[in-house]
Amino acid sequence: MDSRELFAEWNEKMQAVKEKERNHEKWKSRFTQLNRELQRAEEKLERTSRRLEAENEDVEKLKRLSLSNFILTLIHKKDDRLEQEQLEAIAAKAEYDAAYKEHESIGEELAKLRTDENGTDDWKMEYDRLMIAKEQLLKEHSPAVASQLADLAENKGKVRQLSKELQEAAKAGRTVLADLNSAIESLSSAKDWGTYDMLGGGAIATYAKRSRIDDAMNNLAHARQSMRDFQKELKDVQLQLTVDLSTGEYLRFSDYFFDGFITDWMVQKRIDNNLDQIEGNAAEIRRLVGQLDEQKNRADRDLESMERQTTSLIENAN
Numbered sequence: 001m002d003s004r005e006l007f008a009e010w011n012e013k014m015q016a017v018k019e020k021e022r023n024h025e026k027w028k029s030r031f032t033q034l035n036r037e038l039q040r041a042e043e044k045l046e047r048t049s050r051r052l053e054a055e056n057e058d059v060e061k062l063k064r065l066s067l068s069n070f071i072l073t074l075i076h077k078k079d080d081r082l083e084q085e086q087l088e089a090i091a092a093k094a095e096y097d098a099a100y101k102e103h104e105s106i107g108e109e110l111a112k113l114r115t116d117e118n119g120t121d122d123w124k125m126e127y128d129r130l131m132i133a134k135e136q137l138l139k140e141h142s143p144a145v146a147s148q149l150a151d152l153a154e155n156k157g158k159v160r161q162l163s164k165e166l167q168e169a170a171k172a173g174r175t176v177l178a179d180l181n182s183a184i185e186s187l188s189s190a191k192d193w194g195t196y197d198m199l200g201g202g203a204i205a206t207y208a209k210r211s212r213i214d215d216a217m218n219n220l221a222h223a224r225q226s227m228r229d230f231q232k233e234l235k236d237v238q239l240q241l242t243v244d245l246s247t248g249e250y251l252r253f254s255d256y257f258f259d260g261f262i263t264d265w266m267v268q269k270r271i272d273n274n275l276d277q278i279e280g281n282a283a284e285i286r287r288l289v290g291q292l293d294e295q296k297n298r299a300d301r302d303l304e305s306m307e308r309q310t311t312s313l314i315e316n317a318n
Contacts, residue, residue: 013130020123027116034110041103048096055089134314145313152310159303162237166296169233173289175226180282183219186212187275194268213271220278230285237295239288 139146190212197205 017123017127017130021127024123027113031110031113034106034113038103038106038110041099041106045096045099045103048092048099052089052092052096055092131311131314138314148313149310152306152313156303156306156310159299159306163296163299163303165233165236166292166299169230169237169239170289170292170296172226172230172233173285173292176223176230176285177282177289179219179223179226180278180285183216183223183278184275184282186216186219187271187278190216191268191271191275194271198265198268209267234288237292239291 135149138149190209193205193209193212197209
């Protein structure tokens with residue numbers, strides 16, 4: 001058998017598997033739809049059951065009756081007169097029966113569909129096996145296509161690694177943001193207590209203000225550590241960070257806040273200044289995280305494109 005006949009045979013096998021894939025996608029779509037319908041039917045059944053219970057005292061007995069026998073039972077009670085209450089009970093029974101049958105029907109169809117899945121659920125494993133085998137066949141019989149596949153494989157590896165690094169960097173950036181947001185929350189609270197303190201809030205206000213400042217300092221200590229991790233991750237993706245939490249105003253918080261000679265007004269001003277600076281740094285990091293997410297999405301799209309190219313090369317080679 002020459003290479004052309006060999007490829008034709010493998011292509012035929014792959015088309016058969018692709019047909020299995022299409023059938024499986026149809027199965028999944030129907031399975032999802034039936035599950036939604038079943039959920040709605042369950043809600044309707046519960047709703048009609050509650051209505052039936054409200055209309056009838058002996059609900060379990062009524063549920064076992066057929067609709068026609070149920071009507072006859074009411075007729076015999078009232079000498080051929082159906083009062084408004086009885087009509088409402090009949091309507092509730094009819095609605096319940098219809099909901100029960102609908103629920104039962106959907107459940108049966110769903111059970112049958114689960115059984116039918118057995119014929120389509122193995123397509124991916126078979127497809128992957130055929131793709132690997134045909135790729136090996138191409139390496140042996142079609143050097144030009146094999147070279148293209150090798151280039152694509154190398155590029156996919158690079159893009160896959162880049163996507164991973166971008167994801168790790170964005171995750172590290174979100175950790176910094178969480179720490180900074182906690183510091184902002186603590187400082188905002190300290191600012192409020194500081195205002196109250198300046199208006200004569202007394203020892204309680206002073207204690208609360210300094211407690212919130214302590215919280216902010218702890219948050220910033222965490223932020224400095226997470227910032228170092230973030231900077232390492234950014235180097236991997238060749239980005240730089242323009243903010244610095246390791247020196248500057250933050251390290252001098254205690255010099256001001258716990259100096260017995262400084263006035264409440266100076267403390268309040270220092271809180272405002274540092275709050276503005278932290279919010280500015282948080283905005284810069286938020287911008288960087290957004291940039292990282294955008295680059296990762298672009299890398300993932302490139303990877304998907306190369307995967308499609310690889311699949312197309314293997315599937316269409318003959």
